[in-house]
Amino acid sequence: MFSSWTVCCGRVRQRWVFAVMGCLAITVSYANRICLSLAITQMVTTAESSSNSTTDGETCSGTLSASSNSASSDTYDWDEYTQGIILSSFYWGYIVSQVPGGIMADKFGGKYTLSAGVLSSTMFTLLTPLVVNKFDSTGLIILRILMGLGEGTTFPALNVLIAEWAPPQERSKIGTMVMTGTQVGTILGNALSGILLEYSPIGWPLVFYFFGGLSALWLVTWILFFHSNPDVHPYISEAEKKYIQDKISENTRKHTQPIPWRHMVTSFPLWALLIGKFGHDWGFYTMVTDLPKYMSNVLKFSITSNGLLTALPYLAMWILSNICSIPADWLIKSGKMTTTNVRKAFTTFGSVGPAIFLVAASYGECNRVLVVILFIIGVGLMGPFYPGLMVNGVDLSPNYSGTLMALMIATGSLAGIVTPYVVGVLTPNQTVTEWRMVFWITFAVFMATNVGVLFWQDGEIQYWNDLENRENDPKDVESEATAAKNLKNLRTKAVT
Incomplete structure (x- = not known):
């Protein structure tokens, strides 16, 4: 068969x-x-409400469409x-x-x-x-x-x-x-x-x-x-x-080794993964959880009409993610850029771009068309993050790629827990001004975490990927001894 x-x-x-x-x-x-x-x-x-919102400089005019619970299923x-x-x-x-x-x-x-x-x-x-x-x-x-x-x-x-x-x-x-x-x-x-x-x-x-x-x-x-x-x-x-x-x-090895936790914890490229992932997920979960709420409560779109509009930013993100992966691989394969620089460039583009456009959307106030366009661009520009940082764990350590991804997702999940509460605390009245603060915080998180990426992200396999073979390889031992000797000589010259 x-x-x-x-x-x-x-x-x-x-x-x-x-x-x-x-x-x-x-x-x-x-x-x-x-x-x-x-x-x-x-x-x-749900309780029925017939109150209409008015324009007062903080909210947009319009009437929310009423939504009814399904008569054929229980409600709580x-x-x-x-x-x-x-x-x-x-x-x-x-x-x-x-x-x-x-x-x-x-x-x-x-x-x-x-x-x-x-x-x-x-x-x-x-x-x-x-x-x-x-x-x-x-x-x-x-x-x-x-x-x-x-x-x-x-x-x-x-x-x-x-x-x-x-x-x-x-x-x-x-x-x-x-x-x-x-x-x-x-x-x-x-x-x-x-x-x-x-x-x-x-x-x-x-x-x-x-x-x-x-x-x-x-x-x-x-x-x-x-x-x-x-x-x-x-x-x-x-x-x-x-x-x-x-x-x-x-x-890639065919036998297991103990996970080198001590070496991983002191690895700056690993910390760049975690910092970058937290920053991206702060922005991503803010939008996934609360974009429908913003369009409904602030921009006053009805549930029916904003369904497609809520999906469009993620469609743009998906398209741009896959498009950006093509030049990323080409730059690496052709030798035009090192893997490290490719990962840093695409991660940065996927952080700075969304930070700018999401804040800009909050200044669009009640111009619904402009705000929706800016949201689509802002979320779409998160796409380059995927060929930038999401695949970077496999670059660093093919042998422990599962563990690295686990650490990244766990770190990002902290943002998934925190962001809904932050939004809830900052937007009790669902006004444009309150939401603007949410997007400025998102801007700050994007920018701050990307600093760690620029300093520490690496695209090369780390020494702790295969410590057993490395320790048994005479060339590695010799190179380490040479490096130590050179460092000692430099220190001696500095003192003299």
Whole structure:
């Protein structure tokens, strides 16, 4: 059976099949994660209000369209505080499981570690209506924490798979295609949830059944047809297998070593990863969580009309992410720029650009067209961050790429927890002036974290990637002895 599949599928480059399937893995995981943000508007009992807003220099004129809860499904009396706890509870579990998930991925391989994460996400998404009906908000909070714990393995596992499947010359394109599943999941999760909520014959539960079912379909396909690395993939052509092995075998080992925590903690390039990731995610989560609220409460768009407008910035981000990965790989492959300079340049572009345009949007005040355009540009310019910093962990250490990604996602998740509370504290009245402060803080975080990137980001493999072979290599020992001798001579000359 395998021979016939090999003849058929061997013509297809399996590393690009992985890139597509990896992107879809993040897409379904993100859709499962964020669909609650829209569904909760129909799950909560709402009070009717007929008050219209007026222009007073702080808010925009207009009338919000009333939204009604689905008559065919139950609703719950959850206040704003309870809703905030429900929406943030996912990230408490998500932070906890990142590092264990990365260790699992590095030790046991990416395929089944990723499968376990998506299985968890699928199962808890499908169970959401039952748990809410039986246990109310307490049950939903516990379920979301467990869902976050399970999904913590997703990104680390994918980073390990990128290290196995992406040759260094194609790492920007493949890694970016995989990681931009976040934007695809955000776009589909919001857009399809709105459609499902509007036309569902059973109310809000259909959202969870739909995305859970979609996730289950991906999981079955992944388990049946994909494998952890080219060595064991039955459908890959010999030519492609040899190409991948020749390009990445130089820095990839086949046995495990203890994770070099002491060396990693003192590594400035690793700290650049974490600082840069926190800055990006501060801006990203601010927009993902609160852009619909800004358009609704400040700009006074109705829920129906702002659905597409909310998705457009992430569509722009997805397009620009993948476009930027092409010149990033070309610059590295052609030798026009070093890997380090390429990563720094694209990371900086993906930080400074959004910082400027998001602040500018807050000065557009009630010019709806201008503000929407600036938001699209601002969020879209986050795209170069992916070929800049998101794939940088694999540059630094292919052997511990899962652990590095786990540390990055855990750091970014702190922003996912903090930003909704910061917005809530700073915008009690939902005025333009209050929101402007939110965007200035985002500007400051982007700029401050990018300073760390410019100083410390590196695109070369770090010495702690393979300490065992390095310690046993006479050339390394000799080079270290020479370096130490040279340093001693310099110090002697300085003293004299």
